[in-house]
Amino acid sequence: MTASFAEIPVVHLIDDDDPLRTALTRLLRAAGHEVRAYSSVAEFLLARQGPLRGCLLLDVRLPGGPGGLELQKSLIRQGETVPVIFLTGHGDIPMSVQAIKSGAFDFLTKPVGRTALLTSVRAALARGEDIRSAALKRHDLGTRAGRLTPAERQVFRRVVDGQPNKQIAAELGCCERTVKAHRAQVMLKMEASSLAELVHLSEALAGAPV
Amino acid sequence: MLLGIGMLASPAEAGPPPDATAGRMTGHSPAILSAPAGPDGLPPGREPRGERHAGAIAGSTLLAMTGLLAVWLGVARSRQHRAEKKLLLSEDRFSRIFRATPAAMSIIRQSDGRIMDVNAGWEAITGRSRAEAIGRTPVETGMIAGGDAEGRFRQFLESGKPLQDHEHALHTRDGSTRWLSLSTELLTLRDEPCFVVVAKDVTEPREAEEARQQLARTSRLALLGEMTASIAHEVNQPLGAILSNADAAEMLLELPVPPLDEVRRILADIRRDDLRASAVIKRVRAFIGRQEMVRVPLDLNAVLRETLRLARHDAHRRGVTLSDEFTAGLPEVHADAVQVEQVVLNLLLNAMDAMRDTPVSTRRVVVRSSRKCRDTVAISVEDRGHGIPPGKLARVFDSFFTTRDDGMGLGLALARSIAEAHGGSLSAENNSASGATFHFILPLNPHAAHDRLLC
Numbered sequence: 001m002t003a004s005f006a007e008i009p010v011v012h013l014i015d016d017d018d019p020l021r022t023a024l025t026r027l028l029r030a031a032g033h034e035v036r037a038y039s040s041v042a043e044f045l046l047a048r049q050g051p052l053r054g055c056l057l058l059d060v061r062l063p064g065g066p067g068g069l070e071l072q073k074s075l076i077r078q079g080e081t082v083p084v085i086f087l088t089g090h091g092d093i094p095m096s097v098q099a100i101k102s103g104a105f106d107f108l109t110k111p112v113g114r115t116a117l118l119t120s121v122r123a124a125l126a127r128g129e130d131i132r133s134a135a136l137k138r139h140d141l142g143t144r145a146g147r148l149t150p151a152e153r154q155v156f157r158r159v160v161d162g163q164p165n166k167q168i169a170a171e172l173g174c175c176e177r178t179v180k181a182h183r184a185q186v187m188l189k190m191e192a193s194s195l196a197e198l199v200h201l202s203e204a205l206a207g208a209p210v
Numbered sequence: 211m212l213l214g215i216g217m218l219a220s221p222a223e224a225g226p227p228p229d230a231t232a233g234r235m236t237g238h239s240p241a242i243l244s245a246p247a248g249p250d251g252l253p254p255g256r257e258p259r260g261e262r263h264a265g266a267i268a269g270s271t272l273l274a275m276t277g278l279l280a281v282w283l284g285v286a287r288s289r290q291h292r293a294e295k296k297l298l299l300s301e302d303r304f305s306r307i308f309r310a311t312p313a314a315m316s317i318i319r320q321s322d323g324r325i326m327d328v329n330a331g332w333e334a335i336t337g338r339s340r341a342e343a344i345g346r347t348p349v350e351t352g353m354i355a356g357g358d359a360e361g362r363f364r365q366f367l368e369s370g371k372p373l374q375d376h377e378h379a380l381h382t383r384d385g386s387t388r389w390l391s392l393s394t395e396l397l398t399l400r401d402e403p404c405f406v407v408v409a410k411d412v413t414e415p416r417e418a419e420e421a422r423q424q425l426a427r428t429s430r431l432a433l434l435g436e437m438t439a440s441i442a443h444e445v446n447q448p449l450g451a452i453l454s455n456a457d458a459a460e461m462l463l464e465l466p467v468p469p470l471d472e473v474r475r476i477l478a479d480i481r482r483d484d485l486r487a488s489a490v491i492k493r494v495r496a497f498i499g500r501q502e503m504v505r506v507p508l509d510l511n512a513v514l515r516e517t518l519r520l521a522r523h524d525a526h527r528r529g530v531t532l533s534d535e536f537t538a539g540l541p542e543v544h545a546d547a548v549q550v551e552q553v554v555l556n557l558l559l560n561a562m563d564a565m566r567d568t569p570v571s572t573r574r575v576v577v578r579s580s581r582k583c584r585d586t587v588a589i590s591v592e593d594r595g596h597g598i599p600p601g602k603l604a605r606v607f608d609s610f611f612t613t614r615d616d617g618m619g620l621g622l623a624l625a626r627s628i629a630e631a632h633g634g635s636l637s638a639e640n641n642s643a644s645g646a647t648f649h650f651i652l653p654l655n656p657h658a659a660h661d662r663l664l665c
Binding site for chain 2: 017019020022023024026027029030031061089110111112113114117
C-alpha cells in the first residue's frame with residue numbers, strides 16, 4: 001500500500017466527517033482516481049512514506065491536533081510541492097484567503113458539486129505531475145552535470161554566458177583547442193545537440209541539486 | 211339572602227328557577243364556568259404557571275371551604291327531614307362563610323350549568339354583578355368564549371371531574387383577558403349535584419412568566435446568532451455527503467455493469483444523511499420556536515451530548531477543547547430540554563469567551579454531570595479562563611452585568627431564572643488554579659422543596 005505512494009498519482013483526502021469522507025471517496029473512485037482517505041492530519045502523517053505523488057484534498061478545519069493550514073505550512077517547509085485543494089465550509093472566508101495566500105492550489109466550498117470537484121482534482125493532479133516531471137528532469141540534468149570535470153564546468157559556464165572560445169581560452173590561460181575539446185565534452189555529457197539547447201539546459205539546471 | 215341555597219332548598223316554589231331568576235339578570239357567569247372548559251385548555255394535570263403559592267392558596271381555600279360545606283351538608287342532610295329550623299340555621303352558616311370569604315367563589319348546578327350563586331370576591335374578580343350572573347351559564351355571560359366554549363363547558367359538566375389549579379382565560383367586559391386559576395369540587399346540594407368553584411386571579415404571575423419566556427426565547431435567538439457557523443456546518447456536512455453520494459451513484463450507474471449493491475449502500479447513506487440534516491434543523495426550530503416550558507422526563511446526558519455537539523464546531527474555531535465527564539446511569543430529570551440546552555449553551559459560550567486570553571494549548575472546557583444527592587443532579591461547566599473577580603462573584607447573575615463589550619448581560623440572569631423555574635439553582639465559583647466553574651443543579655422531582663437542594 002505505502003509503496004504506491006509514489007508509483008501512481010493519488011488523491012489524499014483528509015476530512016473528519018465519516019459520511020462525507022466516504023461519499024467523496026466514492027465519487028473520486030467512480031471518476032477513476034486512486035484515493036487514500038484519512039480522518040485526521042495525524043493519520044495522514046503516520047501513513048505517509050516517501051515523497052507524495054498526486055494531490056491533497058482536505059478540510060480547512062480539522063478538529064483536534066493540527067488543521068489543514070498547519071499541514072500545508074509544514075509541507076511547504078519540507079519542500080513538498082504536492083498541490084493542495086482545500087474544502088471550506090460556511091464562514092471560513094478568512095481561512096480560505098490565508099490558504100490561497102500560502103499557495104493552495106484551489107479551494108472548494110462545501111457542499112461541492114461533482115463538476116467543480118472533479119475539474120479541480122484533475123487539474124491538481126496534472127499540476128502535480130508537471131511539477132514532478134520538472135523535478136525529475138532537474139534531477140536528471142543534475143546527474144548529467146555531475147559528470148563534468150571542473151575544467152569542463154568552467155568552460156560550460158562561459159559558453160552559456162556567450163563568450164567566444166578565444167576569450168575563454170584567454171581567461172582560463174589555455175589554448176583555444178583545449179577549450180574546443182572541453183566544449184565538445186560538455187555537449188556530449190549534457191546531451192545537448194546545439195548551443196541553444198545547452199543554454200536552455202543550463203537555465204533548467206539553475207537551482208537543481210548538482 | 212341565601213339566594214342560591216334558597217332556591218335549592220325549596221325546589222317546589224322555585225319551579226324552574228334558572229330561567230325565572232335569569233330574567234332579572236343580564237350578566238355573564240362566573241369563573242366557575244370558565245374553569246370547566248378543560249378539554250381545549252390545558253390538561254388539568256398541567257403545571258400552574260406563575261408562583262406555586264397562588265395555586266396552593268386557591269387549593270387550600272377550596273379545601274377549607276369544601277370541608278365546611280361538607281360539614282354543613284352532613285349537618286343539613288341528617289337534620290333536614292327532622293328539623294327545618296336547624297337546617298335554616300346551617301344554611302345560614304354556610305351562607306355566611308360563602309359571603310364572607312375573600313376568595314372568589316361560585317356555585318354551578320351540574321344538570322344545566324346555571325350559576326346558582328356567587329360571592330363578592332367573584333364579583334370583584336369577574337367585574338360582573340351577582341344579579342346578572344345568577345340563572346345564567348358562564349357561556350351565556352360571555353366570560354368564556356372562543357372555540358367550542360359551549361361544548362367544552364358541557365363536557366366539563368358531564369364528566370363531573372373536579373379541577374385543581376386549572377388555568378383558564380376569562381373575558382372581561384372591556385374585551386381584555388384575565389387568567390384565573392380554578393379549583394372545583396362536585397357536591398350535592400339539596401339532592402342536586404353542584405360544582406363549588408374557587409377562582410384565583412393569576413393574570414399577573416402568568417404575564418410575568420410569559421414575559422420571562424419571551425425573553426428566554428429572544429436570548430435563544432441571540433445564542434443561535436452567535437452559533438450560525440456551527441449550525442451551518444452541522445447542516446452542510448450531511449448535505450455535502452448527500453450531493454457527493456448522489457454524484458457517485460450517477461457515475462456508477464453509467465458503467466456497463468453498474469455495481470448495484472454499492473448503489474444501494476449509497477442510497478441508504480443518502481437517506482441517513484438527509485435525516486441527519488433535518489434533525490439539526492428540527493433542533494434549531496425547537497430551540498427558537500417554542501415559548502412555553504414543557505417538562506418531560508429527560509436523559510440529561512443525552513441533552514448534554516447534543517448541546518456539546520452544537521458547540522463543538524464553534525469551540526474548534528476558537529481553539530477550545532471541549533470535553534465531557536458524564537456520570538453514567540443518571541436518573542431521568544423532569545425538565546424542559548430546550549431550556550436546559552439553553553442554560554448549558556450559555557455557560558459554554560461564556561466559558562469560551564472567558565478564555566480569549568488563555569494560551570490555545572490550555573483552552574479547555576469540561577462539562578460534567580453527576581448525582582448531587584438523592585434528589586438532585588448537577589451539571590458543571592469548568593473553564594480555564596480569567597475567572598470572576600472576587601468582588602463580582604455575586605453580581606454575575608444580575609441583569610445587565612457583563613464583562614464583554616458586545617454582551618447584553620442577560621444570559622446568566624436568564625439562565626438562573628430558568629434554573630429556578632425548574633426548582634433548581636445556578637451558581638458560580640472560581641477554581642483554585644484558574645478559571646471558573648458554574649454549577650447548574652436540577653431536582654429530579656420538580657416539586658421538591660428548595661431547601662432540599664442544599665444537600
